[in-house]
Amino acid sequence: MEEYDIAIIGGGPAGIMAAIAAGKNSSSVILLEKNSSLGRKLLLTGGGRCNITNNKPLKKLLNIYPQKNFLKHSFFTFTNEDLFSLFDFDFIEEEDNRIFPETEKSIDVLEGLINCLDDVVISYNFEATSISDDFVINNRIKANKIIIATGGITYPQTGCSIKNYSLTSQPLTDIKYGLTPLITKKDLSSIAGVTLYDVVIIYKKTKVKGNALFSHVGLTGPGIINLSNEISKSLSYNLLESNPEVDLEIAIDLCPKFSREDLQDKFSKDFQAKGKTMIKNYLKQFLTNSFIDFFLDEINLDGQTQLSRINKKSKNRLIENLKRFTFEITGFNKDLAKITIGGIDLANVNPKTMESTIMPGLYFAGEALDLDGPTGGYNLKIAFSTGYLAGLSASEK
Known part of the structure; x- marks a missing residue:
């Protein structure tokens, strides 16, 4: 059985960002992806141009979200400036503070993120179906910490599935x-x-x-x-x-x-x-x-x-x-x-770490959580900031 400090389930925006953050501090991190490639849903965003975030001032940005109090710590921990620093190209700002890569190609954003995963093991075509109480995934991977970043139910062709909600006993909203x-x-x-x-x-x-x-x-x-x-x-x-x-x-x-x-x-x-x-x-x-x-x-x-x-x-x-x-x-x-809309109930997640308050060592990020925003880069902002905070917290403890 393979053993790792941190296992991250889901190779979308939140999962990739969690892996980037975790890889900075942990000696062994594995990213488990259901598909044969990472970031399929990211490639679809912004009509293929990737509306990577929204550049409103932070306090004004938070007021857009119904769950602004929960998001506050993650947004201040990982800002848009931190996000932009990961790439070797510039970004352009359009109407309503929407941010796109200057190349206007989502593949460039994805490749830029993947380039930051040098110290992370990536396991493709790995569909997580079970997690034991001692953090063994599919009876194959054992981890000290697990980050759930499996997304929601939309675009099932990207790997999202309603079955992902049964991976843990964490309470859910509708x-x-x-x-x-x-x-x-x-x-x-x-x-x-x-x-x-x-x-x-x-x-x-x-x-x-x-x-x-x-x-x-x-x-x-x-x-x-x-x-x-x-x-x-x-x-x-x-x-x-x-x-x-x-x-x-x-x-x-x-x-x-x-x-x-x-x-x-x-x-x-x-x-x-x-x-x-x-x-x-x-x-x-x-x-x-x-x-x-x-x-x-x-x-x-x-x-x-x-x-x-x-x-x-x-x-x-x-x-x-x-x-x-x-x-x-x-x-x-x-x-x-x-x-x-909906997901892991925020009442049972620590907003300062993204860790479950029910099962220590279990973290959540991105669309798997009961977090949502309007169109315009707001939802990718959630994915990147909560993903980074989850990866950082898991690797520091």
Whole structure:
């Protein structure tokens, strides 16, 4: 039986970073990866460009996360500057403080991380199926410490699996889909590819500003997938037991820069001054051109109608739908879910070390934990910082 100081299960971003940190202080570290290569999910991030982190100031960054108090120590222990120092190339900052490698290739980030694993043994095609009380994995590998970095349930082709949650007896929260496109009841294939820019998407009392993109089966885009986290959390389900039943309504404020009163005043003036203008042409100042015909069909208004011929009832209907255009949602597009919501219950993990408070010597990192953030580099930030802290803590004790 092979023996190591530290065994890390999972060769994704969190596992690789844990191995890098552990390898600095421990004489023997092994990284166990289910696939024939490391970092498969990392290669998918940012559309293959790798949105490696978010560069907001640290205190402002923490306020983005629902679990900011738990993340505080790991974020201060391993900062973005620490992350950038691992690479021999520069990074570029884009809208909303998103950070990408200057090469815009996720493979370069992965290779840069792998180059930091010189003193780490890597065992490929190793699927951990059992961990004994004395830290023996699959009756083959014995370790003094074990770090679980097996990820969530999304993108099973990358090695993620619901079976990973049964590796330990650590308490779990409900497991749910996160950052996922939404499936609509109405067929939207006629406007697939159309984007609504800087709209406000509303679910109950939650409002998210961002772009919404129409697909053949529903809605996606940054604004939609960020809202999906709140929708998923509001539903009572656990993927360890069953799939969610989704039957709800969301609304999109298509004109967030205008209040209803602003539109009422503007329409009153414009409908008189520009009475011969057709409504489909008039709406170009508010809506994406390729969306106008669909919008007018949905509210039963002929696009050829001149402004002067639109009665008060139709005008009010127009304003109401510009401010609250609704869609019935019937499901999550689970095949495209980017993250998992839920996981190892944070109540039983020490945020200053990532060590289990139930089983000393057992550590957790990344998406395996009940941690989540919006799209934009926030979730990779979790993976890298918690991974580094877990590896550092395990190797120092």
